[in-house]
Amino acid sequence: MLVIIIKKLGMLLLSSIILLILTFWFYIRANNLGNQDIFLQFLIYLNRILRLDFGYSSMSFRPVTEEFAEFFIATFELCLIAMLVSVTVGLTMGCFAALHRDRWMDGAITNVSIFCSSIPIFWIAQLLISTMAVSIDWVPCSGRISLLYQINPKTGFILIDTLLDDSEYSLDAFLNACTHFLLPVFSLAMLPTTEIIRIVRNSLYSVMQQNYIKVAFSRGWSSGHIIIRHGLKNAMPSILGQCGSVLFLTFTSVIIVENVFNWPGIGTWIIEAIRNSDTNVVNAYLVLIGFIFVILNIFLEFIADLSIIFLNRYENEQISKV
Amino acid sequence: MKLGKLNKFRGLDFFRILRRDWMAWYALWFLILYLMVIIISINFFNLNPYDQQTMDFFRPPHLSFSFSKGFSKFIMGTDDLGRDVYARLVYGARNTFLYALYAAVISSLVGAFIGFLSAISKSKILHTVRILISSVRSYTPIIIAFAIITILGPSLKNATVAITVSLIPRFTAICYEITSEELRKEYIKAVMLDGAGTFTMFRLSLFPNIRDVLIIQFTKHFSMAILDLAALGFLGLSAVNPEPELGTMIAENMDMLYSGNYWIIAFPGIAIITFVIAINILSDGIRNALHKDNS
Numbered sequence: 001m002l003v004i005i006i007k008k009l010g011m012l013l014l015s016s017i018i019l020l021i022l023t024f025w026f027y028i029r030a031n032n033l034g035n036q037d038i039f040l041q042f043l044i045y046l047n048r049i050l051r052l053d054f055g056y057s058s059m060s061f062r063p064v065t066e067e068f069a070e071f072f073i074a075t076f077e078l079c080l081i082a083m084l085v086s087v088t089v090g091l092t093m094g095c096f097a098a099l100h101r102d103r104w105m106d107g108a109i110t111n112v113s114i115f116c117s118s119i120p121i122f123w124i125a126q127l128l129i130s131t132m133a134v135s136i137d138w139v140p141c142s143g144r145i146s147l148l149y150q151i152n153p154k155t156g157f158i159l160i161d162t163l164l165d166d167s168e169y170s171l172d173a174f175l176n177a178c179t180h181f182l183l184p185v186f187s188l189a190m191l192p193t194t195e196i197i198r199i200v201r202n203s204l205y206s207v208m209q210q211n212y213i214k215v216a217f218s219r220g221w222s223s224g225h226i227i228i229r230h231g232l233k234n235a236m237p238s239i240l241g242q243c244g245s246v247l248f249l250t251f252t253s254v255i256i257v258e259n260v261f262n263w264p265g266i267g268t269w270i271i272e273a274i275r276n277s278d279t280n281v282v283n284a285y286l287v288l289i290g291f292i293f294v295i296l297n298i299f300l301e302f303i304a305d306l307s308i309i310f311l312n313r314y315e316n317e318q319i320s321k322v
Numbered sequence: 323m324k325l326g327k328l329n330k331f332r333g334l335d336f337f338r339i340l341r342r343d344w345m346a347w348y349a350l351w352f353l354i355l356y357l358m359v360i361i362i363s364i365n366f367f368n369l370n371p372y373d374q375q376t377m378d379f380f381r382p383p384h385l386s387f388s389f390s391k392g393f394s395k396f397i398m399g400t401d402d403l404g405r406d407v408y409a410r411l412v413y414g415a416r417n418t419f420l421y422a423l424y425a426a427v428i429s430s431l432v433g434a435f436i437g438f439l440s441a442i443s444k445s446k447i448l449h450t451v452r453i454l455i456s457s458v459r460s461y462t463p464i465i466i467a468f469a470i471i472t473i474l475g476p477s478l479k480n481a482t483v484a485i486t487v488s489l490i491p492r493f494t495a496i497c498y499e500i501t502s503e504e505l506r507k508e509y510i511k512a513v514m515l516d517g518a519g520t521f522t523m524f525r526l527s528l529f530p531n532i533r534d535v536l537i538i539q540f541t542k543h544f545s546m547a548i549l550d551l552a553a554l555g556f557l558g559l560s561a562v563n564p565e566p567e568l569g570t571m572i573a574e575n576m577d578m579l580y581s582g583n584y585w586i587i588a589f590p591g592i593a594i595i596t597f598v599i600a601i602n603i604l605s606d607g608i609r610n611a612l613h614k615d616n617s
Binding site (some may be wrong): 030 | 345453454457458459461462463464465468469471472473545549552553556557558559569572573576579580584587591594595598599601602603606
């Protein structure tokens with residue numbers, strides 16, 4: 001246990017140092033500081049990062065950190081809902097495919113997920129806008145909420161803000177915000193869902209071939225019970241170990257989705273900054289998103305290791321009881 | 323463990339088993355046909371992706387064939403500047419797929435080299451290099467592209483470099499994991515006890531057994547590189563305007579969709595989807611074929 005914690009902390013330290021060096025290289029190149037004392041510049045840079053001071057944005061003349069916090073919440077809300085959708089759909093579909101192995105259900109789920117993982121997100125998003133939003137006009141095509149609703153930002157999460165609002169149209173605003181979520185969430189959740197289906201199915205395949213699952217089936221227990229109590233529980237370490245790739249997939253495809261749907265989040269912000277060569281914003285993005293990714297990655301690995309330990313402990317207890 | 327004599331006809335066997343999986347077999351032929359169309363169109367037809375026909379804006383797609391005149395002039399119509407969509411599509415597909423192939427090949431070669439060496443040799447330096455590389459595993463191509471492109475400016479080469487750099491850590495980690503897992507098995511120890519050197523062991527025993535995984539991972543990385551390159555092009559971080567590239571073509575003409583000129587962005591999207599689907603199905607079929615072959 002202690003060894004794992006120390007290993008993960010070391011990994012965290014190493015990754016942060018590499019991240020700092022890479023972003024420092026970017027900082028030097030972007031600000032033309034190559035001819036000055038590198039070590040002194042690095043100390044100044046470190047000091048600025050530790051105080052979370054990334055200077056001012058040249059587009060809006062506001063502090064970059066403040067803008068980041070504002071835009072990040074919008075992105076986080078979209079990612080969270082998309083992850084919820086993709087985890088529920090992906091887990092159930094993956095379990096179905098693993099349970100009906102080598103039958104038509106498995107083949108159908110596998111082939112549909114291969115098909116969905118091959119579609120570029122920006123293309124399917126465009127298709128959705130042109131059909132669902134423009135041709136038949138069921139859902140709005142851009143933004144977080146209709147401009148006619150005046151909502152005071154309290155938490156930054158639009159779904160919570162609309163409900164907390166005092167005005168008489170708060171429920172209407174909430175429903176409006178929900179319809180704005182439909183298309184972005186669908187196009188964002190598609191790719192992670194296929195990835196989760198693949199991971200869950202492959203992990204469950206190997207677990208379902210074990211003898212104890214066969215014993216459980218021969219006892220006449222229902223397949224849902226077996227999947228939840230025995231299958232998923234034993235497949236959890238390998239599923240959690242591969243979860244990092246799903247998160248990174250979501251966090252990168254959200255940039256594209258936001259640009260298509262004009263969502264006021266990190267993705268539109270950073271692309272606008274790159275077009276205007278706003279180096280402070282790009283530097284802040286690289287440092288902050290990089291740190292979030294590094295911490296998430298190491299946290300997920302830590303949880304996967306912990307789950308292996310706990311599973312082994314459980315097995316050892318069972319053995320000692322017998 | 324496989325013996326040399328039994329291994330002799332494995333290639334033919336592989337194709338026989340692949341043929342039983344009709345989807346993978348058709349995907350293989352589809353890919354061959356697709357590449358033939360690109361190569362023949364570029365080399366034997368007089369196509370110019372930059373040429374502007376000032377009289378022919380927004381020509382809808384029109385396919386006709388007569389022996390005296392040949393194919394109709396604009397099979398897939400023209401775009402808002404009067405450029406032939408088919409010519410741009412063919413050259414764009416060549417650019418996208420070729421540069422994605424470069425990224426996949428270079429990243430897998432470098433990744434495999436570091437992964438194999440650090441797993442087989444017990445050298446501390448290589449181990450450190452591998453750990454350093456794996457600690458940047460969380461950087462996705464788009465984020466690396468942000469840093470590179472803000473400094474160097476958008477171009478197809480910079481986008482390819484970004485994708486290559488971001489794919490190396492994944493391939494290294496996969497190669498290292500497979501190799502160290504195989505090295506623990508007994509047949510490797512038996513070969514080493516028989517007096518085989520490291521290179522002989524690698525060539526005759528280790529590599530044939532991990533070849534399947536490498537092929538599958540390579541195809542997976544190739545399809546990932548295509549989608550990433552197209553996504554970077556869509557965000558305006560890849561090829562600059564007149565240069566044809568599939569993602570850039572879609573991004574430039576996004577507003578044309580609402581005026582009813584669907585063909586300018588429909589065809590590039592279909593081109594990406596069909597190619598990537600064919601690669602994914604083929605990779606799935608190869609995995610199944612190798613699996614059946616082994617058992």
